[in-house]
Amino acid sequence: MTYKKGVSEVENEQKLRTLTLSDQLLVFSHSGLEQAAWNYPRLQNLGFCYLMVPAIRRLYPEKAARIQAAQRHLELFNTMPYMQSLITGVTLSLEEDHANGKGVSDNDIRALKVSMMGSLAGVADPVWWGTLRPILSAFAASLALSGFGIVGPLVFFIGWNVARLSFRWATQRWGYLQGLKVVTFLSSGVLQKLTLGASIVGMFVMGAIVPRWTRFKFAPIIASSQHASLSLQAMLDQLLPGLLPLVLTLVCVWLLRHHVKPLWLLLGVFILGLGGYWLGLLR
Amino acid sequence: MSSIWGVLIVAFLAGVEGVVDEWEFHQPIVACTLVGLATGNLVSGIALGAALQLVTLGWMNIGAAVAPDPALAAVVAAWWVSGPAHLPAAAGVILAIPLALVGQGLTRGLRKLIIPLVAQADVAAAQGNLHRITWLHWSSVALQGLRVMIPTALFMLLPAAWIQQGYYAIPEVLRGGLRVSAGLLVVVSFAIVINMMATRQLWPFFFIGFALATDGHLSLVALGMIGVGLAILYIKLQSKDTPRNGGSGPSSAAEDELDRELDDL
Incomplete structure (x- = not known):
């Protein structure tokens, strides 16, 4: 040039x-x-x-x-x-x-x-x-x-x-x-x-997050003997760990699909937590 | 004193970010950490930020919709947890919810209040005054910051002793319940995110992810790799199928229709 x-x-x-x-x-x-x-x-x-x-x-x-x-x-x-x-x-x-x-x-x-x-x-x-x-x-x-x-x-x-x-x-x-x-x-x-x-x-990662990052469990002990006690959570863990969070999440998705407002879900889950602890079901 | 200014600056930044959604200073994991830094209780700030982040995961401003505002919630809750009141993180998570609703109301309000300012921009444009347009835009940035900073300052006026007394006046059984509830609330956010993405063809991936994650030996990185691998495989196989099944176009369209109907159920 x-x-x-x-x-x-x-x-x-x-x-x-x-x-x-x-x-x-x-x-x-x-x-x-x-x-x-x-x-x-x-x-x-x-x-x-x-x-x-x-x-x-x-x-x-x-x-x-x-x-x-x-x-x-x-x-x-x-x-x-x-x-x-x-x-x-x-x-x-x-x-x-x-x-x-x-x-x-x-x-x-x-x-x-x-x-x-x-x-x-x-x-x-x-x-x-x-x-x-x-x-x-x-x-x-x-x-x-x-x-x-x-x-x-x-x-x-x-x-x-x-x-x-x-x-x-x-x-x-x-x-x-x-x-x-x-x-x-x-x-x-x-x-x-x-x-x-x-x-x-x-979707894959949300599936993985649900059992790993929710921290609540069933409290009741359903059978106990001198040597060991079997809690409801331990039994569920044998079946499928994280089953409780999975069910709760799926229920929430289902409710969202039916046009339930997220705010009501928050309130419902809040009451569930309070009630579950009060009844000794959740910890 | 410097910690109070620090928190107010974080509040301002979070307020701006709550609408512009760029640097993400309003996300609890950032905002609470910064408040923790300002108050000298970094550890409790991070703990609250991480817990609250999981709860606010699904709050997103899409289109013209306004979600609950994590900015005000994160900053004020973090002040109560990391500041002089020293509430436990679970209490911060619960208190953040009503704060987020207040923040949501303020966001909506400002979107209306700002209309006269935007009308001023029309006047400036008619005069070809670009400098004034820039200046007007900067004032709206400042308004967004104040939207969170002023309410935060008001909440900070509440004496720490009141907050503590209020919290410890709650019976023990309720406090335990609050702890459980704080852990439960995350599922609502998970559900919002899942609901946004879920279609019938994607549900299997959700359950594969769930099943693999229940095996504690797989690390998060390994899970991520499996997820990305599955996505690539699925798309590759799908695009290979498309030309071959060219004739089955109508049936797949009918399937989509069915999907949509089932989704609506």
Whole structure:
């Protein structure tokens, strides 16, 4: 590449408005506060506009375009916050094309955001909130309860945030570089496979958690002789250890399926504990 | 004195995180540990955090729904357990439940109260004033922090002696019952998480996990490996099946329909 050509390229690029890496990093650093202004009825609208501010500043020096962009991103928005990074990436790429007059309209950007937010949230909520956080935090709690102390909280805090930050940056960057190709990729069924995989691991681990991390037992002694006594719990353990927590959990799932509110379940279980101890059944 | 400020700072962070859900300072295992650190009783903070974490496992804000708020619950309960009142962890777990409901109400309320602030952002946008939008957003971050910090400060005004007297005024049989209840409450959270993921095709994995875990020789890491292995195998076999059984599309759709109906039962 000759020096001369390099100069002309730079001149060309000055006419084209592009988001620098530091703009993208700024958007990334804003993205973690997206939900702070969560409100009815427009949900995460201010949050999304806030995180787009560095990009709007770079792409739209003219006031009219700037107003339009700010208003565009103040419209209703709601998705799973970590998936928002992927939507943000694609939006950044579209905003750049819009600013450079490459045939992307105001409405195209709106439509993209709306079309991505629902489907991505539907996939990501069960993975992050339904699988990863319960598993990681339950694992950390069990570490803390089995004598590892501070290691438990540290494992959760570091593990979660490393996963979250790398996911956010990777998806935002990928969305920005790929633009609309992301939408095609997402409709190929990869996400469904990932969700299924996460749900399998999630169900498996929840099954494993139930007998290990519930701490209550039947108290009564059903038979005793001079040499030994046989308690109800010991007999149940012969049959299947953890049977009591399993039954109780399954009853709760069944009740949830019948639209019993979790609060009532908490209250019911609370009374069960009090009553069970009072009657000498549980300990 | 410094411990009080420390707890209030944790409360502020937990309040922000309770809605933004990023660094997870509001999760009991983090919040209670930090309160324990601030009050100089790290061990009891961690113990409460771990126990309460298992209870709050299933509390998640999905879509527009607001779950009970672990932030206020974890910080105030940890103050009562690790602070001067020195309640046992089981009492902290039980007290956390009503606190979480108060926190939930406050979260809902703030989501409505914040509407005028968002309307201000519309005005700022119409003027192209990006600086003001940023500033407005930062004020909502501060409001979220105060949402937990102010109630925490009010609860901290209650003298430790009252809390202790109140707890020890409870008859012994009830206190024992509270201990059992604190251990039982985790099943509700387990059920919420399971209910969220469970479909008919996934139930076998739950029972395989249960059966393997009852054998005490298998470590958690080993169990995790088995779980991931099963998931990979299942997906691989399933995607292999799909092209071959192309003709059976309608029947599998009918099965899905059946699944859904059975789920609804």
